[in-house]
Amino acid sequence: MSNIAGKAYAMNVITPIRWYTTWTNKLFFKAATLLPSTLKGLQTLSLIHYARWVIIPRNGFPHLDSSQPKEDLHYAYMLFFSNFNGSWDQYVDSFTFAIPSGLDLFWKWNVRYPKSVPLTPFHNYIRHNQIDTAHYYNAYPMAASNDVKSAQKIKKALINFNAKSSDKSPEDFLQDYYQLLNDLQHHFGDMKPTPIVSLSSYEVKKRYEQTQF
Amino acid sequence: MTKDLDLTDIQGNIIKAYGAYNYQKARYLFLRVNNGDKGRKFVGAITAKVTTAISWNKSGNDPTVEKPTATTNIAFTYVGLKALELPTASLRGFPEDFMMGMAKRKDILGDDGPSAPENWDNIWKERVHIWMSINALNTEALIERYNWVVQQVEASGGGVTLLTGHRGDNGEDDLPYQEASVLYDESGESTPKEHFGFTDGIGDPVFEGQTNIAARVLGRGKLMRDGSWAPLATGEFLLGHVDEAMEYPKTSPSPTLLARNGTYMVYRKLHENVGTFNRFLDEQSKSFPGSKEMLAAKLAGRWRDNGAPVVKAPDDASKAEWDKAFEATDFAGKKRMLTDFNYNDDIHGAKCPYSAHLRRINPRGSLEYGVTDAYETPGALVNRRRILRRGLPYGSVKDATRDDGNHGIIFMALNADIQRQFEFVQQQWINYANDFKEGNDKEVLLGNHDAQHPGKVVLQVEPGSGKPPHFVNNIPRLVETRGGDYFFVPSITALKLIAAGMVDPT
Structure with a gap:
């Protein structure tokens, strides 16, 4: 069990919310989707692979078979699902201080939500309601969100460069090549294994790797 | 918001970079506590001479305290506090990073290969309990204060041992202190440089409660939306004060008197190739x-x-x-x-x-x-990652083409939360990007x-x-x-409580 796979951290948080107030949250979600500028803080936090908030109605949980007992829920629930680089402990400060009002808006009306500042009650609220990840597969463990974005950008630029410049004279080719390097200068970071997210997860990883031979 | 700090309760090395006050020479000492009772008596004797953060008599200042020719400060590792028999209820309140110590954090800090603990100075093979610093205006004052400390060690009747094992200029590996000094130019003038030739220690953070903030905060506090600079919250650097997250630092041990006006210090000896x-x-x-x-x-x-x-x-x-x-x-x-x-x-x-x-x-x-x-x-991702930097160069470069001389920096970082501040910068921003x-x-x-x-x-x-x-x-x-370790730098009040064996978190 670990919330970490490679450079990514998986976070599932499920929090109770009064069913008769969920329409306001849905409205916020809708507004945020229609007005992407409200999410610019979240987008500028480049360590986030993605984040999603979903309201699950009281009677909306999956009921797979008639033999499955029906639950009698007092609350609707909000599911927050995100993958990001680093860990919650390492980056909770970044989230809280970058987008405190955004966090407060998304979790508004959630039962016993403490607000994002001061930090410790918020940190504890998320940890308390977090469902730890039982199984987590990461196909590209060395890729942070930024690495993925850079790789896509470099691939596209190289294909264009090849199409546009491959037949040019050496002088023109060199000029185009310099331009290409200039365009891509923020995308050349090395991709190597993750720094250790925590000493406990590092030990887990080492023990796991020993079982693979 | 303005705030007055109790400068007579805070150790001077937290507030002052002594080098900037013309203290050109320093010695760092490490000790082991062999006996709780005698060890506490030793701490009491040293506490009498510990330099506080109070402003010194300078022109324009209210002349209350003369600037000393030598300063003395003291701090403890987790095992040191244990050896001094702090109650378990207090010990368990310290943060994990401090409890583990620096060597065990090597995988986070990137202390591998030539930086790995097995290659550190011999002193780090000892059980280090106490750190002491002496900063002095000149060599005579340095030696005088050092001799005084040695006398206190002897007077402890085996309660504490001054540990040996520092490397020195002439190939020694068993010195009883780490010597440090500002570097001098050809004309013998002191310089703010280190051995690579860079000027060091210019932009130390400025926080609420320091003096003369308006003049010092530019570029050194936290950047505000309107382009101005404001001092950082005191609790980023001192326990028992509100931090940037609008709360008291989580790293404070109990009781409050033990924590308040203290902080954590990272000591690192960094060899320069x-x-x-x-x-x-x-x-x-x-x-x-x-x-x-x-x-x-x-x-x-x-x-x-x-x-x-x-x-x-x-x-x-x-x-x-x-x-x-x-x-x-x-x-x-x-x-x-x-x-x-x-x-x-x-x-x-x-x-x-x-x-x-x-x-x-x-x-x-x-x-x-x-x-x-x-x-x-604008500083949302930065304001919780600042550290106060202290320290001086050590050794001298006798042959600028070689790596194996005795030359580097004694680096000390002060912060309320080692993991969130120093370790984060070292791991995420120095060794990763x-x-x-x-x-x-x-x-x-x-x-x-x-x-x-x-x-x-x-x-x-x-x-x-x-x-x-x-x-x-x-x-x-x-x-x-x-080499290096993590230390707790207590307030004067806390030092007195520790020395008297009166720490009680009940």
């Missing part, structure tokens, strides 16, 4: 479009000769202009030119590269990447570069200029860790 650095700079500057000094400035974020920030003087021509303005201005103007800047006009790193030491350890507002009002405050969108590219000067797979950094240029960025390749390990 002077020969490798000089060869690296010579080699790299051959292909660099600019002078060797300009390249050195791009790596550090400041020019070597006078500390000019490279974001304000990004090339040789603009440096000449900057120097003229610097010469023409007064003392306050000079200070301002050295510290008062941000990266708002350098979003792409064309002036000060993303990998420059200065930008990595304190990105100011630049992690918003020029997105207008992206975060609640995802927050800077530079993948695993390590900071050049301090990064734990791997000899088998040497890394590179990109020195950005103006976007759209058609010029290629400059690649600095084959970066060797320029700085190696030679």
